[in-house]
Amino acid sequence: MKKLIPVFLALAGAFSVQAKIVTQTIEYKQGDVTLEGFLAYDDATSAARPGVLVVHQWLGLTDYEKHRAEQLASLGYVAFCADIYGKGIRPQNTTEAGVEATKYKTDRTLLRTRVNAGLDVLKKNKLVDTRRVAAIGYCFGGTTVIELARSGAELNGVVSFHGGLDSPTPADGKNIKCKVLACHGADDPSETPADLAAFEKELRDARVDWRLIKYGGAVHSFTQPMAGNDNSKGAAYNERADKRSWADMKQFFAEIFQ
């Protein structure tokens, strides 16, 4: 267990309380496979609070997702980073990442099972108010949280950040019980207009409560500083879209966690 330097939370714009973000590596199982996730929460209170599952991009669970979990903990949530690939499986380059991500993208049943195993860990945490649970994900993780919704999981909402939105089984949209927010780079070359149209059709046909935000000038990976800043590569950080999509997520949470 690691204790971070105390940070200050501004509550209601009127006063501050001291918070300690506690983090913890957690081993858990899906079938016979060992997975290694990461928990973060503020221990200034022991009150039950909403839980947010965080699903990693194609490189697996990295410091990037852990930092997001700490940010979510600072906002007052219990955050748990799921591990989809398995303990020790942390691709070191994009070739390895592609191999791992493809395993799950081509086996959506396995992907759903893995992400639900992470959701179970979150929901069993005694600090989590299980009536108020969401999932967010980045790139591969964005795809994954939409698959979580398609699996029929019981949660309030999912947020995809530059996730692949296509589905090999669009009829599964009918299983979705939660609200869906898709944050999408308007210049993201990895989703074709046909992919987006299919995603919209899936949710429309299934009468899901959804919204999609297109951020002008943003390509794939727009929330990730490690993606660099060259839009011509098709994946790049975009500070403006990063901040806006984070604010949009917070607004979504304010609505679904009422």
Place this chain on the structure above:
Amino acid sequence: MKKLIPVFLALAGAFSVQAKIVTQTIEYKQGDVTLEGFLAYDDATSAARPGVLVVHQWLGLTDYEKHRAEQLASLGYVAFCADIYGKGIRPQNTTEAGVEATKYKTDRTLLRTRVNAGLDVLKKNKLVDTRRVAAIGYCFGGTTVIELARSGAELNGVVSFHGGLDSPTPADGKNIKCKVLACHGADDPSETPADLAAFEKELRDARVDWRLIKYGGAVHSFTQPMAGNDNSKGAAYNERADKRSWADMKQFFAEIFQ
């Protein structure tokens, strides 16, 4: 001048102040044409504050826009409803509305001139901090505020609610100096996918700072209770999308009025 019943504003979630929303009908001119707008502000303070222009839907300036102006005044803005059609020109049915709206949709130069006349009135109000000005519009008014931006007007941002986004002169996108937020019903039959794609291309090519939000399950007129609730007509109120788009507007203002 009319004084409304005092309302309470919650500021910073911590305390309340009593506010009086003052409203005023204002005559102004564009060339030889007399226009009749509507001003609303909170007179609990005389401090300069951001100004928001409100542009009406195809029926002309009605109680609907006046109520929006009062809502904006309650949020702390000076709000001014422009009159595009002219004093006394208030269509009584959709046939008349279609005739009026078409006049301006087919003469974008005139439309731009008319809306800029309203912007001038707002900017000259001594309560307005002219460095912080935005415009919002509904349906026809949504189209109009985008045209305002295309005219090269100096303001911080425009918000279109279910506005027509097409342009006969897409190269004019290069004149846009402000940020653009388009709030769009994902099931709005009045905008084709090609219209939306053209709008995005216009803003992309001109490197405008823009975003577009698609609200699932919403058709045209989704912010307007008078549109009824039958989506099959292509125009209907949608409370969920109404509330969300209003919240999205507020978040946009928080960003552009920093």
